[in-house]
Amino acid sequence: DQQVKQNSPSLSVQEGRISILNCDYTNSMFDYFLWYKKYPAEGPTFLISISSIKDKNEDGRFTVFLNKSAKHLSLHIVPSQPGDSAVYFCAAKGSQGNLIFGKGTKLSVKP
Amino acid sequence: KAGVTQTPRYLIKTRGQQVTLSCSPISGHRSVSWYQQTPGQGLQFLFEYFSETQRNKGNFPGRFSGRQFSNSRSEMNVSTLELGDSALYLCASSLVGTVKELFFGSGTQLSVL
Numbered sequence: 134d135q136q137v138k139q140n141s142p143s144l145s146v147q148e149g150r151i152s153i154l155n156c157d158y159t160n161s162m163f164d165y166f167l168w169y170k171k172y173p174a175e176g177p178t179f180l181i182s183i184s185s186i187k188d189k190n191e192d193g194r195f196t197v198f199l200n201k202s203a204k205h206l207s208l209h210i211v212p213s214q215p216g217d218s219a220v221y222f223c224a225a226k227g228s229q230g231n232l233i234f235g236k237g238t239k240l241s242v243k244p
Numbered sequence: 245k246a247g248v249t250q251t252p253r254y255l256i257k258t259r260g261q262q263v264t265l266s267c268s269p270i271s272g273h274r275s276v277s278w279y280q281q282t283p284g285q286g287l288q289f290l291f292e293y294f295s296e297t298q299r300n301k302g303n304f305p306g307r308f309s310g311r312q313f314s315n316s317r318s319e320m321n322v323s324t325l326e327l328g329d330s331a332l333y334l335c336a337s338s339l340v341g342t343v344k345e346l347f348f349g350s351g352t353q354l355s356v357l
Contacts, residue, residue: 167345176248176334176348177287222287229300231277232346236286 136160137225139235146242152210154238156223161204163233165226168197168208170219171237177222181208213242246271248349250335256355262323265352269316269337275299276318277346278310281332290333293318294340322354330356 138157146152156166164185169177183190183197183206190197196209210217220239224232249268257263269276277300278290289302293312310320316337322329332353336346 169348174350176336176350178348179345182345224287227289231289231292231300231302233289234279234287236284 137235143239149212152213154208163225167224169222250349267318267335273337275338279334
C-alpha cells in the first residue's frame with residue numbers, strides 16, 4: 134500500500150505562471166518531508182524540505198506547504214520557468230530513517 | 245567535492261544471470277542507500293548501509309543483496325535476474341546520523357533481456 138501518493142502523473146503550465154504539485158500521505162507519524170527534482174538520465178536532486186512543526190517553507194521561487202490535518206503537502210513554483218521541466222518526487226522520512234517516495238509528477242513548462 | 249559515483253552507467257544482462265553494481269559515496273558520507281526506479285512504481289527503497297552494516301531493508305526478495313566496504317563504497321548484487329528487474333538503480337549517500345537529505349548518483353540503467 135502506497136504511503137506517499139502523487140495522484141497527478143503529469144502537469145503542464147505556461148512559463149511565468151504558478152506550478153502546484155500535490156502530494157498526500159497516509160502515515161500521521163511522518164514528521165519530515167522532502168521534494169526532489171529529476172531530469173532524464175540524472176539522479177534526483179534535493180529541492181526543498183519541511184518539518185512537521187512548520188506549515189510552510191520557502192526557498193526562492195519554491196515554497197512547500199504542509200497541511201497535517203489533511204495529510205497533504207504541496208510544492209508551489211512561482212514563476213515557472215522552462216528549466217523547471219522535470220519529474221518531481223515527494224518523499225517522507227520513514228520510521229527507520231529511509232525516504233519513502235511517491236511515484237512522481239512530470240512537470241512541463243511551456244515557453 | 246565529487247558527487248556520488250555509480251558504475252557502470254548502463255548494463256545489459258539476460259535472464260538468470262547475476263549483476264553487481266558499484267557506488268562511491270561523497271567523501272565523508274558514511275551512509276549509502278540503494279533505490280530502484282521503475283516507470284510504474286517510482287523510487288522504491290532497497291537497503292541502507294552504514295559502517296559496513298545493513299541498517300534498513302526494503303521489501304525486495306533475497307536475490308537483492310548489498311554490502312559496504314570500510315571506505316564506505318558500496319556494491320549491490322542481483323542474482324538470478326528476471327525481466328522485471330529492468331530498472332534504474334540509484335545509489336544515494338548521506339552524512340552520519342538521521343537522514344535529512346540524500347544525495348543521489350546518476351544511477352545504473354539495467355536492462356534484462
